[in-house]
Amino acid sequence: MKFSKSSLLASVVGTALLSTSAFAAGVHPETGEKLADDQTFTYRVLDEHSSVDPAIVEDVSGSELVRNLFEGLYNQDNLGNLVPGVALSHTVSDDNLTYTFKLRDNAKWSDGKPVTAGDFVYGWQRAADPANASPYAWYMELMSLENAEAIIAGDMEVSKLGVKAIDDHTLEVRLTQPLPYFALMTTHATTFPSPKWAVEAHGAEWIKPGNIVSNGAYKLETHVPQETVSMVRNTNYWDNESTIIDKVEALVMNDENVALTRYLAGETDRTEAPAGQFPRLKKEYPDQAVVFPRLCSYYYTFNVSDSGPEEFKDVRVRKALAYAIDRRVITDAVIQGGQFPAYTFTPAVTAGFEVPKVDFADWSQAERDAKAMELLAAAGYTKDNPLEFDMVYNTSEAHKKIAIAMTQMWKQKLGVKVNMNNMEWKTFLNERGNQNFELARGAWCGDYNEASTFLDLMDSGSGYNDGKFNNAEVDKLLADAKSSTQPQANYTRIEEIMAAEMPVIPIYHYTNTFMMNAQLKNWPIKNAEQNWYAKNLYKVAK
Amino acid sequence: MLSYILRRVAIAIPTLLLLIIISFLLMHAAPGGPFTSERPLPPAVLANIEAKYGLNNPIYVQIINYIGGIITEFDFGPSFKYKDRSVNDIIAHGFPVTLTYGFLSFAVAVIVGGALGIAAALKQNSWLDYFAVGVSIGAQVLPNFVMAPILVLVFTLWLGWLPGGGWNDGQWNHLILPVIALSTSYMASVARLTRSSMLEVLHTNFIRTAMAKGLPYKVIIFKHALKPTLLPVMSYLGPAFVSMITGSVIIDMYFSTGGIGQFYVNSALNRDYAVMMGITILIGGLTILFNLIVDILYAWVDPKIRY
Helix, strand or coil, X not given: CCCCHHHHHHXXXXXXXXXXXXXXXXXXXCCCCEECCCCEEEEEECCCCXXXXXXXXXXXXXXXXHHHHCCCCEEECCCCCEEXXXXXXXXXXXXXXXXEEEECCCCECCCCCECCHHHHHHHHHHHHXXXXXXXXXXXXXXXXXXXXXXHXXXXXXXXXXXXXXXXXXXXXXXXXXXXXXXXXXXXXXXXXXXXXXXXXXXXXXXXXXXXXXCCCCEEEXXXXXXXXXXXXXXXXXXXXXXXXXXXXXXXXXXXXXXXXXXXXXXXXXXEECCCXXXXXXXXXXXXXXXXXXXXXXXXXXXXXXXXXXXXXXXXXXXXXXXXXXXXXXXXXXXXXXXXXXXXXXXXXXXXXXXXCCCHHHHCCHHHHHHHHHHHHHHCCCCCCCXXXXXXXXXXXXXXXXXXXXXXXXXXXXXXXXXXXXXXCHHHHHHHHXXXXXXXXXXXXXXXXXXCHHHHHHHCCCCCCCCCCCCCHHHHHHHHHHHHCXXXXXXXXXXHHHHHHHCCEEEEEEEEEEEEECCCEECCXXXXXXXXXXXXXXXXXXX | CXXXXXHHHHHHHHHHHHHHHHHHHHHHHCCCCCCCCCCCCCHHHHHHHHHHHCCCCCHHHHHHHHHHHHHHHCCCCECCCCCCCEHHHHHHHHHHHHHHHHHHHHHHHHHHHHHHHHHHXXXXXXXXXXXXXXXXXXXXXXXXXXXXXXXXXXHHHHCCCCCXXXXXXXXXXXXXXHHHHHHHHHHHHHHHHHHHHHHHHHCCXXXXXXXXXXXXXXXXXXXXXXXXXXHHHHHHHHHHHHHHHCCCHXXXXXXXXXXXXXXXXXXXXXXXXXXXXXXXXXXXXXXXHHHHHHHHHHHHHCCCCCC
């Protein structure tokens, strides 16, 4: 997780070796595998992307496109470690507030112009500029950039943002507080550079094919809304020599079953396995069905705010409900996608996160059930005076199945009566965000690969803390972790407090279940954030 | 007739206006907004976005600005979700797509459905009748969201004859599956309506008289029976035509055609106000237009109707 100089240096050397090695046609330069003649990578996306403008993009499918079209200061390797992008290296001042990035001098835009530090300054200013109203403007604040907050609020000129081009190849960034994982944040699409001349020439239309100028390994060729986006090799890209995939195509398919059929018909190289079908697919296509952990948590949150029910203010009730859920049944019998039963909020796959010893994780389910019955009885609920509450989830077949399984477990083991409700997504968010619920479904995916991206939700001041859990010790541990170089102990302690207080019921940690063409190689399955770069992929011959 | 048409057009304008205002209000009354998300935006960021799109104005100002934009610049506003595109872009790209597959589906439904219905009525209680009724009931009970994945399974995966989706500028092989999936249930309705209407007409006095007079069978059917048969069918076809050419969310979803049908549903779910308004106005306008056309056609088909 921590950014290390030596690994960076190793990757610089590695990249240099790669680009100078003889690139024999038709053979992979490192592995010697015979390459397929057609190096087109086609993948399915669930929905049309929001934008391919790095300063504006907010969704996953848009970020995937941006990551292939543009290149930021750093990229991630297959494990999620930093490797040089436009930046070769950086230095940090003694007070940890000033970062100086050294940029490579051979990086070029797709129109041949050099990529300069000024392009990053312009890109970051665009992201923060209130006139652009980027939904990801807050990322500039999250990075603790100097004056970002005032600029976004419209109280300061955008030129005062804490980022400066010392010369064409030196970028200086000033922070308001030390941020140990700052360098990691520069792999995010919002921090990618923008070509000022193209933006000024075409205005809002600059991201359309024909107008767009980009500095990544690919350039945008066509975009047919709601159907396809295709990208082709950017011959001006500095590492074009070692890029193998020639063309990348994203096909929009809203329905996962049709997407699977079209995958099986050979129309795409990658699609998601529909819920519940993974075991069958794994059996029929063992070389194509892949599963790996994902940086996301599925949970239910108690409303412990003033508007929440009295029952949930009793920690014994919260614990009893959390204990009585047999997570194995949910992962293995209900959703069947290889998910991991969760006893902590933060997924085990999170970089640097050591899963703390949480007592109920080690018990058998029978022990958990016994404890749950004991706790609920102690809280004063019996067969004649059963616990009753409402639970709500957003409308979806999968959520419904899980909710039914949970309520059945509660009913059978504890005699609890639950009224299930489902709501359409935006209504659900509105109600949950305003604490108009008793027990609500939640899911969270990490914005970056560090435990604080999950645990920050437990901060009493967090806008994402829907249950309004409020614990002074957690707040302090989180605040201290921000500037600590060894925050792991804090994270462990927070998880212990959560296990003791049970503000949320962790259910499972997500997996990605893909169907992937067996010819497609080097997919970063060990990169928990799934930040993939088509330039690192290749297809071998059959 | 002309004054009737002018009167109908004059009524259409306030109707559309009312449609716009009511939809606008209903949409804003729905909980959540276009920028409600799992990660609530910080207030300053949200304020900037709302200022950019004019969502910080009182609702009556928003309505006036919106209608003003349409009248003065024919500008239906931006999409809040697909930030690279405006509503005009979305409709300009999506409507020709739905128009193409919708029109073809309409033609298939009318020609095949009409032929089946007439044939069934003329040979009532024969094997042809049972076949036609069987086909139309089968087509009716097989909704297109069942039909679509089955078609893809059979023609794309098993037989490998046709692409499973995409539009490819409306290339013929991309059209076949969407048109079959969209037209079948309409075809079934047309067939059943035509059959029952034809049967009714065949039992009327004027047909009996024509038979008694010894007119040739063809003349009776095509000259005298067909027109009155079409009356109930036509009142069904007007709205059916509009709903076909304005697309189907099922077709767009399953075949990734890029039509406006899915935008209509998704924009409502996403609270993408301008997109939803734009498509509502388009569908509303077309519905009014085609109801008028059907009414005019009535007068042509049935001499008893006078405006």
